[in-house]
């Protein structure tokens with residue numbers, strides 16, 4: 001399972017450095033997975049690469065992106 005970022009994201013960037021899996025990307029930024037380039041999942045606001053998100057299990061007690069987001073934009077799918 002993975003979290004996703006809703007359109008209430010204000011692109012503040014606070015969540016990105018908190019992710020232990022580097023699963024969070026700015027809108028418009030492509031990402032790499034298993035050697036392939038995946039086109040950005042959002043052009044307008046930050047997004048989470050679902051293949052990379054582990055919901056922070058085993059690392060933190062709660063999803064870090066959700067805990068730092070000022071607009072409650074990181075939600076469970």
Ligand code: SF4
Pocket residue numbers: 002003018019020021022023024048052053054055056063064065066074
């Ligand atoms: S829940 Fe954790 S692993 Fe998933 S995107 Fe948020 S910070 Fe990263």
Ligand code: SF4
Pocket residue numbers: 005008009010011012013014015016045046068069070071072073074
């Ligand atoms: S912390 Fe919340 S508002 Fe800021 S970039 Fe991440 S999802 Fe968007």
